[in-house]
Amino acid sequence: MMKRRQFITRTAIGVGTVTALGACGQTTPSAGTTGSDLPIVHWQMATSWPTSLDTPFGAAQMVAAQVSAMTNGRFTIAPAAAGEIVPGLQVLDAVQAGTVQCGHSASYYYIGKNSALAFGTCLPFGFNAQQQNAWLYHGGGMEAMNKLYSDFNVIAFPAGNTGVQMGGWFKREVNTVSDLNGLKMRIPGLGGEVLARLGVNVQVLPGGEIFLALDRGAIDAAEWVGPYDDEKLGLNNAAEFYYYPGWWEPGSSFDFMVNLTAWQQLPKEYQAVLQAAAAYANVDCLSKYDSRNPEALQRLLAKGTKLRPYSREILTAAQRESTALLEEKAADNPSFREVYDSWKTFREAISRWHRVSELGYGSFAIAAPPPP
Incomplete structure (x- = not known):
């Protein structure tokens, strides 16, 4: 278990991991392979979303589209709506079991497995989207979440955010x-x-x-x-x-989840492609919500x-x-405590800064309508 967790942490820091099962009899090429020497790979993606919800399901489709575009169609992923392969709240289970190679979901759907998985999506009165991304990408959040996901033979990357939701x-x-x-x-x-x-x-x-x-x-x-x-x-x-x-x-993230065994079988070029595709979908999804809402x-x-x-x-x-x-979750669950303590430290620092910057600006420019 410890070796697996150490691997996850190193991978997240390095190429910024996104896992996927080695489907279609894929064999991993040598490190020197490029271009057409890379394998042809076809994956399935389970999601938690009906196709009618074209923003969250669209984020899953965006990951797939970017992967195909960046590999000239050699690596393709087929997203499936909730219920087509597994029910919407069983995506993590399907990725863990290898039923599918990857999935698109929200980590907080699975707090029954480990309450600390909530951090990957959001916490009540927690981070907004900008703060959540800062924590995930540069505050140790992605490493912390993938340490948790390693218990399920999964690695994940942020691939969408809703912004502040309605009540x-x-x-x-x-x-x-x-x-x-x-x-x-x-x-x-x-x-x-x-x-x-x-x-x-x-x-x-x-x-x-x-x-x-x-x-x-x-x-x-x-x-x-x-x-x-x-x-x-x-x-x-x-x-x-x-x-x-x-x-x-206040800023809910979606996760692109990939089976760890599959991730390890991918050539490093495809690992980098998956990471870049997830990051693109992360920005695109939030931008769509802010323009459509x-x-x-x-x-x-x-x-x-x-x-x-x-x-x-x-x-x-x-x-x-x-x-x-x-506080009760942290007292009862050591893995929750580990994430929570670092999360709180980051929250205190970014809140001090945003009270000066974001709130200082927004309390005037956004709170008051412009003059006629």
């Missing part, structure tokens, strides 16, 4: 903490655990099942991502109150959606319970 759709208004008591809400990850501590009956459903559950009253509320994706799912047709901000997902929100409002901010009472209670939950 969910509700059939009725929630103004106080007592309004949350007994509410049935679809919300995964540690955010769900925080709301459970506030009295919410938490449900975990893949994206493709949310609308029917909300529309038929199986749940009272649901969160997904933001205006563009939520409109795609039709959530505005099942609930009228739309809350913000999504304090539990503003118009989608205006369409939702025009259709009768009622936009509501969470009350300070709810936000304060949620932040208090979030801090308590993280």
Whole structure:
């Protein structure tokens, strides 16, 4: 186990690993091979997304498109929607078992395996997208996550981010903490655990099942991502109150997961291609969300959606319970503690800087509308 973890850490620091199974009888060429001497490789990718959600599923497709383009079609990956190969919440299992060579998912779907996997996606009241990327790429985050993933014979790279999410759709208004008591809400990850501590009956459903559950009253509320994706799912047709901000997902990363055995069988050129493709998709996905969400929100409002901010009472209670939950996780799980301590140190430093830079600018230029 230790040797495997040491390998993962070194690989992440070096070429910045992305794993994939050695499919199609591939044999690894010698280090000196280039161009047409590289093998022809075809992989399958399981994802957690329906094809209708063209931004997260599009990030998976972008990885595949970049890999094909950079290898002149010699290395191809076929993304499959949730349910086509495995259910949307079993992507990590499929990659670990070798059912597929790679997958595209969110690490926090798998906190039942190890609570520390939440860090790969986001933490309640944690990093925004810019901070998350800084931590992953240059704050030791990617190395920490791949140390965790090594227990599952997987290595992963960030390959998408949603930015700050919305706070969910509700059939009725929630103004106080007592309004949350007994509410049935679809919300995964540690955010769900925080709301459970506030009295919410938490449900975990893949994206493709949310609308029917909300529309038929199986749940009272649901969160997904933001205006563009939520409109795609039709959530505005099942609930009228739309809350913000999504304090539990201030900058959620998607992961491109690859089987470690497959990664080791790839020539170094293909390893570098996978890393570059994931990084491209990471930037592209966030940019799409930031360009598509503003118009989608205006369409939702025009259709009768009622936009509501969470009350300070709810936000304060949620932040208090979030801090308590993280400390409890760290006390119970040594691997959570290891990541959490370094994560907190990075958060303190980047928060000091962003209070001066990002908040200093945004509190004036963004908070106040421009003069007529």
